[in-house]
Amino acid sequence: EVQLVESGGGLVQPGGSLRLSCEASGFTFNNYWMHWVRQAPGKGLVWVSRISGDGSSTAYADSVQGRFIISRDNARNTVSLQMTTLRAEDSAVYYCVRGGIDYWGQGALVTVSS
Amino acid sequence: DVVMTQFPLSLPVTLGQPASISCRSSQSLVYSDGNIYLNWFQQRPGQSPRRLLYKISNRDSGVPDRFSGSGSGTDFTLKISRVEAEDVGVYYCMQGTHWPYTFGPGTRVDIK
Numbered sequence: 001e002v003q004l005v006e007s008g009g010g011l012v013q014p015g016g017s018l019r020l021s022c023e024a025s026g027f028t029f030n031n032y033w034m035h036w037v038r039q040a041p042g043k044g045l046v047w048v049s050r051i052s053g054d055g056s057s058t059a060y061a062d063s064v065q066g067r068f069i070i071s072r073d074n075a076r077n078t079v080s081l082q083m084t085t086l087r088a089e090d091s092a093v094y095y096c097v098r099g100g101i102d103y104w105g106q107g108a109l110v111t112v113s114s
Numbered sequence: 115d116v117v118m119t120q121f122p123l124s125l126p127v128t129l130g131q132p133a134s135i136s137c138r139s140s141q142s143l144v145y146s147d148g149n150i151y152l153n154w155f156q157q158r159p160g161q162s163p164r165r166l167l168y169k170i171s172n173r174d175s176g177v178p179d180r181f182s183g184s185g186s187g188t189d190f191t192l193k194i195s196r197v198e199a200e201d202v203g204v205y206y207c208m209q210g211t212h213w214p215y216t217f218g219p220g221t222r223v224d225i226k
Contacts, residue, residue, distance in 0.1 A: 045217040104162040
């Protein structure tokens with residue numbers, strides 16, 4: 001059974017940093033691109049970032065380019081999102097999503113507020 | 115970025131009756147491999163999104179056959195043949211052809 005479990009969410013002040021992690025199981029991790037998608041409270045879904053199976057290719061939404069870094073550790077079946085210079089508008093549930101966009105984690109809530 | 119629009123944004127339906135949601139993209143979703151990467155997702159209250167259909171009309175495992183998808187080019191449709199109580203939620207179309215992938219604004223389906 002495919003499982004994606006996010007961790008690392010929480011409350012952070014504007015300008016602060018936070019690191020989200022997603023542990024994957026139930027599939028051959030390094031065969032898949034992995035994505036982060038976010039959803040602000042009561043709002044729709046927005047793509048944030050993606051990384052290739054071997055980690056050599058990454059991409060970011062314009063809104064997070066230069067502030068967020070996606071990475072993966074294929075030995076540990078984890079994908080991470082390092083978020084810096086956080087803004088109030090980054091507040092959202094962040095979902096880890098398997099390439100193919102078929103499986104989603106339960107989400108990690110990030111709140112940016114003073 | 116490709117803009118995805120959906121209509122209607124709110125859809126009250128009677129149990130057992132059909133429902134239809136339209137999705138339109140601002141540009142063609144035909145990828146270089148000839149496929150159209152148009153997906154439909156369901157998000158029930160308090161849950162993560164769940165993929166229902168991929169490449170316009172292919173149902174994911176476990177998705178009831180009352181859900182169907184159609185369309186081509188830039189116009190797509192999700193149909194529910196007979197709405198059940200468990201179908202309440204928000205439905206999103208999403209294009210996976212052009213980066214960044216983009217979602218429609220969502221259509222909220224509830225029971226009259």
